[in-house]
Amino acid sequence: MDAREAQEKSPSQLIDERIAELGDWRGALLARLRALVLNADPDIVEEWKWRGVPTWTHDGIVCTGETYKAVVKMTFFKGAALDDPAGLFNASLDGNARRAIDFAQGAAIDEPALVALVRAAVALNTAGRRK
Numbered sequence: 255m256d257a258r259e260a261q262e263k264s265p266s267q268l269i270d271e272r273i274a275e276l277g278d279w280r281g282a283l284l285a286r287l288r289a290l291v292l293n294a295d296p297d298i299v300e301e302w303k304w305r306g307v308p309t310w311t312h313d314g315i316v317c318t319g320e321t322y323k324a325v326v327k328m329t330f331f332k333g334a335a336l337d338d339p340a341g342l343f344n345a346s347l348d349g350n351a352r353r354a355i356d357f358a359q360g361a362a363i364d365e366p367a368l369v370a371l372v373r374a375a376v377a378l379n380t381a382g383r384r385k
Contacts, residue, residue: 265301265302265308268302268306269288269308280359283326283359284326287326287328287357288308288310290369290372291317294373295373297376298311298372298376299311299312303318310372312379312380313379314332316330316331316376316379317329325357325358327354327356328355329352329354330343330352330354331351331352332375332378333346333353333375334349334351334352338353338371340367340371342364342367342368342371343355355368
C-alpha cells in the first residue's frame with residue numbers, strides 16, 4: 255500500500271488490514287488486545303501513527319499495539335505514572351514516562367487488570383486536560 259492509499263483509509267481499516275496481513279498468532283493477539291482497549295473506554299479513538307503503528311487515544315495517547323517477530327508490545331505512553339498492582343508491565347521499565355507489556359505467543363492476558371490499566375491511562379490523560 256502506498257501513502258496515498260493509506261490516506262484514503264480510516265485508521266480502523268488500516269488496523270483491520272494489519273491484523274489480517276499478520277495472519278498468525280500476532281494478528282489474533284493484536285485483535286484481542288484491541289477489543290479490550292476499545293471495550294475499556296467507549297471514547298477511545300483509533301489512530302495510525304508512525305507509518306504503521308496502531309494507536310489508541312483519548313485526550314492524548316493511551317497506548318500503542320506494535321507487532322514484532324516474537325512479541326506483541328503494548329506501550330503505555332504515561333505508564334510510569336500508572337499504578338500496576340497486577341505487575342503487567344514487563345518491558346521499557348527504565349524510562350521516565352513509558353512502560354510496556356510484551357506478550358509472547360501463548361501468553362495469558364489478565365483481562366481485568368489490562369482493562370483497569372487502560373482506564374487508568376485514560377483517567378490520567380483526561381485529568382491532565384482539565385488542568
